[in-house]
Amino acid sequence: MYVPIAAFDITSMVAVSVRSTIHFVLLILTAVILNACATHPPTPIQVNSQAHQASLQNTQQWTLKGRMAFKSPDDKFSANVNWQQIQDSYHLSLNTMLGINILSMHGDDDSVELDADGEHYQDTDASHLIWRITGWQIPVSQFPFWIKGQAASKDEAIYAKSGVIDQLIPRCENCNGWLISYKDYQKVDDIWLPHNIKLNNPMLGNQILIRVNQWIKQ
Template identity: 45%
Template sequence: MTFHYFHFKVQARWLIVLLLSLGFVSCSTRPPEQVDLNSQQHQVALANLSHWQIRGRLGFKSPEQKTQSASLSWSQNLNEYQLSLNTILGTSILSMQGNEQGATLKADDETYTGANASELIWQITGWTLPIEQLPIWIKGKSLAGDKVVLAQQGWISQLQPSCSTCSGWILDYSAYATVNQLWLPHKIVLRHNLKQIQITIKVNTWIVK
């Protein structure tokens, strides 16, 4: 199956997802104002969090594609991750597993492999997703050199990453809640102003192992 033909099939499937998910909206609850974290200790705790899973929804918007959304599941075990996207009816859009060496993607009974997970996703779906960075970004973790804005509670409310492949991305975090005594974000909005891309991740469930 050629990428051109498969891309057409995926776009048709995303059209169905779009029609069924126009109501993609995320709400958040303001955290108690008495929360007063030590931001450095909080970042250390996030760095030590290496086994976790989230379930929720992912929304994607770009000039080429109107807002689309899918059910999201991401499981992280050290450097290994598993990602799955499904329609709201439960039909699999794609699944991916990978690590720092590369990724394998399965969609529509076809299997694809590549060294660059983000490029692989783009070839199949037309979506620009920073897959390699998401294991860090989803947690609300910053790296050396990143520009951050801290909320009054001590966690990151905005992140401008500095890595060589991160240019142009800005992340906004909200709806923090405690999971096993660790404050974790439940809404993340990723914006790339140059490419006019917006990705919204709404986490319904955090599982910390």
């Protein structure tokens, strides 16, 4: 059977052109997908440890928003956490995913008030009040320092090569057995703050995990 040479050539050329176009489109799509899946490397941290600790000490007005998980031998829960600190005064609220309040507490160095389960409580010591109401043995007064990654003068701090604290062994009263670990430091304005904090006390069987969604410096 006779087949026109021109027709055969045109058909072949069209087929080659279509295959080339499809191949090109697939290459572009692959590049886009790979680029979308690629993770950007974290911003490198390099600070002077003493200068960084001084900056943390001077940061006394802030708000932390995130997620907290607590586990003890008798209890465990997770909640949204909102902690606002203004100098020595603080306000802490824990809420469920549905926005139902679990606990609200506000106070300063001299007094503390707590609302939970429709009841109102007062005390002069936040740690004692928390223990009285919930049974949790937590040194609340140290939390504003621990959350920021700030070490007290007597604490044993293990620094990463970048200059920020990797682990903290506090030496304060009622701090026996606690170990605080830090990960995922991110720069907030002009200071590096941890966004993943683990507080562990094997002696008490207590563990607190805090994942920070947002730091707000005021």
